[in-house]
Amino acid sequence: MAQQRVIRVSTEQPTCVVCVVGTEISLALSGCVPKGATYFDVHGTSGLRVKVIYNPELVTKPTGTPRWPLNSDVEVVVGINGPSRAVNDNKVRVSYCGPSGETLASAWLYLTCMAISLDADTSRSGVVQTSTTNKTKWTWGPDGEGAVLLVNCDRDGPSSGNTDNAYPYVRSHTDLQDMSLVILTTEGPAGISDNHTLLLQVSMFDAAKLRVFHAGGNASLSSYEHVLGSDKLSYTVECSGGKEQNSFFVEGLAFPDAGFDGLVSLNATLLEACGQNSPAIPVFSDTVVFRVAPWIMTPNILKPLEVFVCSIEERANNKNFLEAVRALAKEANCKLTVCPEVENRGDRWIQDEMEFGYVEAPHKMFPVVFDSPRNRELQDFPFKRILGPDFGYVTREPENGRVSSLDSFGNLEVSPPVTVKGKEYPLGRILIGSSFPRSGSRKMAKIVRDFLYAQKVQSPVELYSDWLLVGHVDEFVTFIPACDRKGFRLLLASPLACYKLFKEKQKEGYGEAALFEGLEGVERKTLDEILADETVYDDNKYAQSCIDWNRSILKRELGLSERDIIDIPQLFASKGGGAHAFFPDMVNMLVLGKHLAIPKPFGPIIGGQCCLEEKVRSLLEPLDLTCTFIDDFFSYHVWSGEVHCGTNVLREPFSFHWWNIVP
Numbered sequence: 001m002a003q004q005r006v007i008r009v010s011t012e013q014p015t016c017v018v019c020v021v022g023t024e025i026s027l028a029l030s031g032c033v034p035k036g037a038t039y040f041d042v043h044g045t046s047g048l049r050v051k052v053i054y055n056p057e058l059v060t061k062p063t064g065t066p067r068w069p070l071n072s073d074v075e076v077v078v079g080i081n082g083p084s085r086a087v088n089d090n091k092v093r094v095s096y097c098g099p100s101g102e103t104l105a106s107a108w109l110y111l112t113c114m115a116i117s118l119d120a121d122t123s124r125s126g127v128v129q130t131s132t133t134n135k136t137k138w139t140w141g142p143d144g145e146g147a148v149l150l151v152n153c154d155r156d157g158p159s160s161g162n163t164d165n166a167y168p169y170v171r172s173h174t175d176l177q178d179m180s181l182v183i184l185t186t187e188g189p190a191g192i193s194d195n196h197t198l199l200l201q202v203s204m205f206d207a208a209k210l211r212v213f214h215a216g217g218n219a220s221l222s223s224y225e226h227v228l229g230s231d232k233l234s235y236t237v238e239c240s241g242g243k244e245q246n247s248f249f250v251e252g253l254a255f256p257d258a259g260f261d262g263l264v265s266l267n268a269t270l271l272e273a274c275g276q277n278s279p280a281i282p283v284f285s286d287t288v289v290f291r292v293a294p295w296i297m298t299p300n301i302l303k304p305l306e307v308f309v310c311s312i313e314e315r316a317n318n319k320n321f322l323e324a325v326r327a328l329a330k331e332a333n334c335k336l337t338v339c340p341e342v343e344n345r346g347d348r349w350i351q352d353e354m355e356f357g358y359v360e361a362p363h364k365m366f367p368v369v370f371d372s373p374r375n376r377e378l379q380d381f382p383f384k385r386i387l388g389p390d391f392g393y394v395t396r397e398p399e400n401g402r403v404s405s406l407d408s409f410g411n412l413e414v415s416p417p418v419t420v421k422g423k424e425y426p427l428g429r430i431l432i433g434s435s436f437p438r439s440g441s442r443k444m445a446k447i448v449r450d451f452l453y454a455q456k457v458q459s460p461v462e463l464y465s466d467w468l469l470v471g472h473v474d475e476f477v478t479f480i481p482a483c484d485r486k487g488f489r490l491l492l493a494s495p496l497a498c499y500k501l502f503k504e505k506q507k508e509g510y511g512e513a514a515l516f517e518g519l520e521g522v523e524r525k526t527l528d529e530i531l532a533d534e535t536v537y538d539d540n541k542y543a544q545s546c547i548d549w550n551r552s553i554l555k556r557e558l559g560l561s562e563r564d565i566i567d568i569p570q571l572f573a574s575k576g577g578g579a580h581a582f583f584p585d586m587v588n589m590l591v592l593g594k595h596l597a598i599p600k601p602f603g604p605i606i607g608g609q610c611c612l613e614e615k616v617r618s619l620l621e622p623l624d625l626t627c628t629f630i631d632d633f634f635s636y637h638v639w640s641g642e643v644h645c646g647t648n649v650l651r652e653p654f655s656f657h658w659w660n661i662v663p
Contacts, residue, residue, distance in 0.1 A: 114188025190241030347377035352408035433465025469578030513604035
């Protein structure tokens, strides 16, 4: 519906008004009706559309001379065909008539029409189309409309600085590519600005979420003026007459979060001066609504681009582990980035330090690293080494500084795309390790959880991981690609599957076959000893019950059946109030396309082969996957982590556009 403005006319002097194309003027006729007048007629010049609106049940349309009764059931609405060529070039005359049809008085309305349109890429095509409609609402889905704003959290400027949006100026020309273009188009005769002001405005709340730059008349960076954001709530746009376009570049300052749904607005408002001592009043406003693009995680099934791993040379060096990862990355055609010990300072848990994701707008996409609040020796690596041109950075830190192991990002995973009871999650669902609601239990920090929930497009699922000593979901769950059905399988660590396998081998006469054979300084454990150990049995009965609890959640929340789940043999042992892997945790693997880097379990050797490796191969290789078992025993396992904990992967983004989701 068009914006409508009420204008009062007078028979004493012409009323002069500036109006905007696309709006309507409702004429208030009753305030100046001369004595004895009972009818009126109205006429407008060719640049206007004059309509008389009436209730046919109460008013009879006149025949012949168009004289209308002066009563509340008749309204005159004036529409504008286009911008004026000169001031006051459009006119409306209202004639007041007596009972005999004689004209008693006339009221004149002089209209100066101008065009104002504030436009962004509301069609999500990557191009700004001017004079669009439906800009004031943001809607989801493939038929949705509304502009997208990126948080400008990469660093296109000098390498020693912060993220680009930390500075109230444009740092480089490539910096502009991360911003959303807004075009303000105006057209009208010179002289309108004598009594009118055009403002670009942002609300006090939204000003903290975005920053706007006005493009000057040349290509120099200094010509981009910071006009909105922070304490700048309005900016006067000069209108000198004729058709003009002003270009603005908008950057996001904040991701969706608790208390911020991601929606922000820009307004172009025309103000009319009412007198020297009175404030100007708004007569027209055009609004564009943006949604700030969410941070999106990438699951294991997406193509790997770059593998990250730490080099540890001193305590429990990982030289052999590093070479094995290097070989697998080459096989998977992935770039390998090694964080040297001078930077990691002995912290090998690069999975726990950060999580890779990305942001996307129709005109631009770039990866963004989410830096965990664990803040150990690797804490500077994401900011100092990964933040850069077209590589963004975000973090969330609890105000009190208190974090637990559950705030490390081995406790943060994401499923492949799933459909649950008819509802589609085309970007998958985030998995967070949490705890049963009881006193003293660990949870991921509220500030991190709030951030993940606020992104909306990967609706989180909370699992029970607090039963583990470290407490991370990657200790018992992972996803691998598959060429059939849903395109993936869920892998779950399974003490039950391990006991079944060991009992089968015992019955076959291999009870003396042992785990940890040949590992220097590690006590070997025969199948007979393990199967007879009641403490080990009780520990794994408890572990299996915790995993089964999570199995039910995953089946329900991801729409999975038993056919979608593969149980990977694994035993756990109780230690310090929580469970840890009894032998290297094979679920805690690195997934690089069809190549799986699995912790070498050092299981019982039967017929010249490790029976655990043989079992896992039989489960996974029929899916056209290649299993490579990597020795991480002394470099990771004895320190309560495995292959996945010691690596991290940057992956290709989804081809599906997040704004096409219907949350």
